[in-house]
Amino acid sequence: MSYRSNAAEAWYPDPxxxxxxxxxxxxxxxxxxxxxxxxxxLVGNLRDTFAPEKLPPLQLTSRPVNVALxxxxxxxxxxxxxxxxxxxxxxxxxxxxxxELESRPVDVGELITDQLSHFxxxxxxxxxxxxxxxxxxxxxxxxxxxxxxxxxxxxxxLPLWSEVVDTPxxxxxxxxxxxxxxxxxxxxxxALPVEKREALIAEPTAAxxxxxxxxxxxxxxxxxxxxxxQVLFMVAMALGKF
Numbered sequence: 001m002s003y004r005s006n007a008a009e010a011w012y013p014d015p016x017x018x019x020x021x022x023x024x025x026x027x028x029x030x031x032x033x034x035x036x037x038x039x040x041x042l043v044g045n046l047r048d049t050f051a052p053e054k055l056p057p058l059q060l061t062s063r064p065v066n067v068a069l070x071x072x073x074x075x076x077x078x079x080x081x082x083x084x085x086x087x088x089x090x091x092x093x094x095x096x097x098x099x100e101l102e103s104r105p106v107d108v109g110e111l112i113t114d115q116l117s118h119f120x121x122x123x124x125x126x127x128x129x130x131x132x133x134x135x136x137x138x139x140x141x142x143x144x145x146x147x148x149x150x151x152x153x154x155x156x157x158l159p160l161w162s163e164v165v166d167t168p169x170x171x172x173x174x175x176x177x178x179x180x181x182x183x184x185x186x187x188x189x190x191a192l193p194v195e196k197r198e199a200l201i202a203e204p205t206a207a208x209x210x211x212x213x214x215x216x217x218x219x220x221x222x223x224x225x226x227x228x229x230q231v232l233f234m235v236a237m238a239l240g241k242f
Contacts, residue, residue: 087234
């Protein structure tokens, strides 16, 4: 397929008569692996699993970076491993080498986390000092031209009609309530017969609810005991390490 406009065909010879003309072959069809049958894809996956292709060693031109445990491996860890790791990081954090900065540091003042970690009287004293003796700042260098008239003089500002008209406030009387609404409600408890009370007590859902509450209390005690055992184990490991 030749990429030439219709206007340029008058200056170029016929492509069929030129044997050395370069053509760009475009293949916009989907790959053959997309239309292959299921059994062939299964066989290919099994072959890659048991007899993978031997590739030459990878040549890295950049400096490798130690990223520790990969995110996929970290997500495949069981939950108790992450609990032990978190407790170990709190008790005995890892000592990391000093950070190597390749960019020029910029003084940003005090960080927001440091400001939030201060006590309330520190911010109170700082605010009083700013009010009594504010810090002398240099003059602000403005690069834009100030606008003299933000609102043009040709505009007409009209107030709201409620601010112009002054009328006395009129309060209409409330609508009369019907006679049924004034009837006092009977809030006295109604005595139930003995048969209905026994039926309410012997309801099967109440027994299921009590059983679920007992089981939840037992599970709570088991989980609390496991957590306490993990904490004691990590403390014992930390003390034995030192």
